[in-house]
Amino acid sequence: MIGVMNGKKSAKFHIFKNKNIRRNFWDSMLFLSPSLVVFTVFIFIPIAMAFYLSLMKWDLLTADRQFVGLKNYIYYLTNPFFYKVLLNTVYFAAAHIPLDLIITLGLALLLNQKLKGLSFYRTIYFIPVISSMVAVSAVWIWIYEPESGGLANYVLGLFGISPLGWLHDPHWAMPAIILVSVWKGLGYNIVIFLAGLQNIPDIYYEAARIDGANAWQQFRRVTLPLLSPITYFVILMGIINSFKVFTQIEVMTPEGGPLNSTTVLNLYLYQEAFHKYRFGRASALAFIMFAIILIITKIQRSVSHKNVHYE
Amino acid sequence: MLKETLFSSKVLTIITHLLLIVVGVTMIVPFLWMFSTSLKDVTELYEYPPKWIPSHLNWQNYIKAMELAPFGRFYLNSLLVTFCITLGQMITACLAAYVFARIEFPGRDILFVIYLSTMIIPVQVTIIPLFLIVKQLGWFDTYQGLIIPFIARAFPIIFLRQFFMTLPKDLEDAAKVDGCGHLRFLWKILLPTARPALSTIGLFTFLFHWRDYLWPLVITNTTEMRTLPVGLRYFVSEQGTQFHYMMAASIIVTIPIVLIYLFAQKQFIKGVTMTGLKG
Incomplete structure (x- = not known):
């Protein structure tokens, strides 16, 4: 029951x-x-x-549409110009990321010494971050003006350095853009690093001091390992964003700079798709770009497993 | 000995401040130069050495810049588009985050992974088909085309889900007993407590799309539809060497956002450290 x-x-x-x-x-x-x-x-x-x-030949202008298999991929992978563009992108990443990392980590360390005026400095450094990239690019075009009137060459002149062609010089166009990019993004990573540094408990430093560690040893043995998740994040975002860099390059050098010295992947993709309207081919380029970003992320992840310390 | 270390630490502090000030000046000088140039007469532009204070303040450069391109319209476009995108994303994110945080049903976790996966796909990969689809829908060069593809994104969903998960489960059980449905529970109980999280993620969504460049460049065609960044970009390429007008326009674009930032700094800094992920 x-x-x-x-x-x-x-x-x-x-x-x-x-x-x-x-x-x-x-x-x-x-x-x-x-x-x-x-x-x-x-x-x-x-x-x-x-x-x-x-996988298609798909031109908007000629309305020519047919299946071509992997031809579009092969087109890029066997095209020297694609490798030039890839190299330009790698150049941007390889110069931008270390420069940015060293400067922002250095400044964050300086700011982290319980300094007077911390919030004042932080406010100032953050202004380029929040301002419009196009407006900022516009003022730097003017600063880089190679004729008289350009501020950059005037400053070089003060140090007795002869004027440069900047955005009009194939050797200097890319460094000029990298400089703007570092300048624009500094404040962001400083804030990130500062937050990371402030999260490291004081007891670690006290323990290190009791063991007789000097400032450098404290930095090397306490700060760097405990900051490594943040550093990893900053580097990873740096790489991904470098492969996506577009606005400042498109505004400052709309055609990709002298001798295509500033044509990066994203600009190339934009030109192929929306200047030449080769939608099929450009889609293959987009996938190649995506694959590159995925591979880098993967490599970075496996490297970081060995070197990133979590508390 | 003690005196010496005190002295050296004082010297160090001074050097530190000097370094920080030099960097600060580097951050500010381009903006000062922008402002100074925007008030110059064309004859003063190329003077050597550069003149920081124009002999005569040409405020009419601003009027001229406004005549050359409809910056008021660009502002309205940007405000409207960014506001609608932000509002849309907040609504879709609240609903979806609520599901992922608090309702259990078979297949939820797989669906969440699918949502997450949209974050690793760069806009560039999808931009060509996106362009074709939006064109097919008849939205080329319209507000719909600028807004609707972006009214849902994974990032705010994940951010809000994280927040919703921190709220105690008892809250829900109590509400359930009182016969409160999901929507009412979300609206009446969760949202009021989520206000700080919403304002943080809302501010970031707004800033992120305020500066959006590639999509408006691709999908707009007429001057009337351009957003602020794209409008300024065409101004820059059309005015070429008219640097005094170019700088006046750049100031018009820059000043409001800098002012907002100066007033709402704490919110901005908190947002960066809380969201971290957005570049």
């Missing part, structure tokens, strides 16, 4: 639970539907389409 009762009760409970689950499911679907629709139409379908396009 008791057993039957129990059975009935649990069956009833079971139905209740099922109903609850079903209600939860439909409520969830209702709540998720706006984002799911946007993601589907504007992210998932475009990815599938991009892959399909990358």
